[in-house]
Amino acid sequence: MVDVQFRFRDDEAVNDSAVTVGAFTEQTNATAVRIEPGDDARDLIPFLERLRLIEVNFPAWTDGRGYSSARVLREAGFTGEIRAVGDVVIDMLSHLKRCGFDAFAPDKPLNPVDAQNAFDRWDNVYQATADGRRPIWALRHTA
Amino acid sequence: MYKYDEYDQQMVDTRVAEFRDQVRRRLAGDLTEEQFRPLRLQNGLYLQLHAYMLRVAVPYGTLNSAQMKVLGDIADKYDRGYGHFTTRQNIQYNWIKLEDTPDILADLAKVEMHAIQTSGNCIRNISSDQFAGAAADELIDPRPYAELLRQWSSFHPEFLTLPRKFKIAVIASDTDRAAMRLHDIGIKMVKNANPENGGGEIGAQFYAGGGMGRTPMIGPMIREFVPLDQLITYSEACLRVYNRYGRRDNKYKARIKILVHELGRDEYVRQVEEEFRHLLTQGIEPPLAELERIKPYFADPAFETSLSDDLDLSDPDFRLWVERNTHAHKQSGYVIATVSLKPVGGIPGDASADQIRLMAQLAKDYSFDELRVTHAQNIVFPHVKKADLYTLWQKLDDAALSTANLDTVGDIIACPGLDYCSLANARSIPVAQKISQRFGSPEKQAEIGELKLKISGCINACGHHHAGHIGILGVDRKGVENYQLLLGGSEGADTSLGKITGPGFDEDGIVDAVEKATQVYLSKKQDGERFLDTYRRIGMDPFKEAIYG
Numbered sequence: 001m002v003d004v005q006f007r008f009r010d011d012e013a014v015n016d017s018a019v020t021v022g023a024f025t026e027q028t029n030a031t032a033v034r035i036e037p038g039d040d041a042r043d044l045i046p047f048l049e050r051l052r053l054i055e056v057n058f059p060a061w062t063d064g065r066g067y068s069s070a071r072v073l074r075e076a077g078f079t080g081e082i083r084a085v086g087d088v089v090i091d092m093l094s095h096l097k098r099c100g101f102d103a104f105a106p107d108k109p110l111n112p113v114d115a116q117n118a119f120d121r122w123d124n125v126y127q128a129t130a131d132g133r134r135p136i137w138a139l140r141h142t143a
Numbered sequence: 144m145y146k147y148d149e150y151d152q153q154m155v156d157t158r159v160a161e162f163r164d165q166v167r168r169r170l171a172g173d174l175t176e177e178q179f180r181p182l183r184l185q186n187g188l189y190l191q192l193h194a195y196m197l198r199v200a201v202p203y204g205t206l207n208s209a210q211m212k213v214l215g216d217i218a219d220k221y222d223r224g225y226g227h228f229t230t231r232q233n234i235q236y237n238w239i240k241l242e243d244t245p246d247i248l249a250d251l252a253k254v255e256m257h258a259i260q261t262s263g264n265c266i267r268n269i270s271s272d273q274f275a276g277a278a279a280d281e282l283i284d285p286r287p288y289a290e291l292l293r294q295w296s297s298f299h300p301e302f303l304t305l306p307r308k309f310k311i312a313v314i315a316s317d318t319d320r321a322a323m324r325l326h327d328i329g330i331k332m333v334k335n336a337n338p339e340n341g342g343g344e345i346g347a348q349f350y351a352g353g354g355m356g357r358t359p360m361i362g363p364m365i366r367e368f369v370p371l372d373q374l375i376t377y378s379e380a381c382l383r384v385y386n387r388y389g390r391r392d393n394k395y396k397a398r399i400k401i402l403v404h405e406l407g408r409d410e411y412v413r414q415v416e417e418e419f420r421h422l423l424t425q426g427i428e429p430p431l432a433e434l435e436r437i438k439p440y441f442a443d444p445a446f447e448t449s450l451s452d453d454l455d456l457s458d459p460d461f462r463l464w465v466e467r468n469t470h471a472h473k474q475s476g477y478v479i480a481t482v483s484l485k486p487v488g489g490i491p492g493d494a495s496a497d498q499i500r501l502m503a504q505l506a507k508d509y510s511f512d513e514l515r516v517t518h519a520q521n522i523v524f525p526h527v528k529k530a531d532l533y534t535l536w537q538k539l540d541d542a543a544l545s546t547a548n549l550d551t552v553g554d555i556i557a558c559p560g561l562d563y564c565s566l567a568n569a570r571s572i573p574v575a576q577k578i579s580q581r582f583g584s585p586e587k588q589a590e591i592g593e594l595k596l597k598i599s600g601c602i603n604a605c606g607h608h609h610a611g612h613i614g615i616l617g618v619d620r621k622g623v624e625n626y627q628l629l630l631g632g633s634e635g636a637d638t639s640l641g642k643i644t645g646p647g648f649d650e651d652g653i654v655d656a657v658e659k660a661t662q663v664y665l666s667k668k669q670d671g672e673r674f675l676d677t678y679r680r681i682g683m684d685p686f687k688e689a690i691y692g
Binding site: 037040061062063064065067068071075089090091094095096098099111114117121122123124125126127128129135136137138139140141 | 148150151153154157160161164165168173178181182264294295297298299300301302303304305383386387391421425426427429430432433436
């Protein structure tokens, strides 16, 4: 298993090994699952209560389906760990975080300074997404 | 026009810093070209045949003079003294050095400009009607809605690695001047026709799945009316369905038009509506107050009232230009004037640094500081006092900018083609130049009248050949450039796709074929018919006979 390089959670690390979505929906006791780009994250919604970890795999960072998967899960109320795994690169980090990812386990470890710069890059944001940040339009119209 | 506040400026400045960092990592070898490519593309930077090309965004085609002047200065400082206005209402520079690009972006940021998402598989620069805010026939100014969408689509974290590029156009008049239905999403601002929902209020009509490229399609309507306080939420639903289900196995089948086509319009609509209902509960819509904040930036300039509509047309050259290159303005005493960047024998859409700066100055002096870029690669002065029009024309004439050929056979749209583009199969520019010379005389152009001719140097169709009354497609035939002829396309309210006449031609042959097609039109046309009307009435056969017979 690849190491988690960045984690933005205070709870205990989850080390359960993730099963595929197909295997997960057939067995009842797994607490970690891995979503591939072609999987429908909504299939997991009935089971969110007992899941501690959802890994979202990026076989290639240019395939952006995983961003939608994470948001779908957060919008459905999932509060456990959503971990980006696979071809995770520096330039995705802030966007992944905005979509609800809170742990990152890149295949190739990232330069920590560049990664920190990427996480800290955007002081403000234009959209309301899964990270709960107040978008610029909300700041403009503060009552 | 829109002015950045501290937030908008901060976003653009942050992007410059981010890109500077990406270039640093590339030059230091931390990023391979393969890794860097998608990143530079999202900043409008392409690697072409001979050099880097930088595409600068002109949101909804609107510019002020200070911005236009900087575009001229960049052409001098970083390029070879000219720029190329594009079919997406943007400008691109063809001879850029990678190490200069962060500085260029910084220069642009000083005048509230950028190159964000002008390429790559993301939501591109939002285009609009080049006559927005000036046209006599518009319902409202579409640009506040385009600006709202610009902010929403900029750095949208979920939609930066879509299956393929994504283009949105917003219009607000029945005369579609933005080829709205040939976009991934086309939005037409309309009045609610349904009295049960109150009726009469402004909202957005959505079309999806239009596009050109190798599989041209006209986008079907997917929702008759989206209320203004759900505009962003509905757009997000359209994009999310596409991001999740658009094809990623074949880049030529990855545009949303293929998804809409394969699912069928109704199934796509069903999925979008389901996602829309869900997203409405998520609080992602900016308040209407945000639209109200944006709108005043697009308020009418201080037009003088009770001005005369008289024009002295005794100068025949001026008269010809007025007839061809001006349009009715909503305010009496004013007119919309278009500068053709299609001089006889020239490169469509190119302008020199001096010409760009001159147009900037003229906009300041005669058009309330505003200019527009058109998707037909021309420049518009949207608000010219009729009393100033002759003076404006004389100054344009002195700078070789007074070509009177708007929407005629000389006003050719052409992609950069094999002279610049690494994707092209054939050259477009020399064909455009030859046709423009063949039909160079004003008499000939006047006789033929409106004829939209569009040339692409490969099937990606950047030159919009499917939508030309006459379209030309350059292909590679066993190592030789070959040009196919299409007839009957249109991009207006009556959007249609052109059909191929038959076997292709060499470079001179295609020019002859175009001329033969115009001869058929001239011999068959009935009163008031344009080339396109005659073609639609008599069909392909008479043209084929003349061309191949």
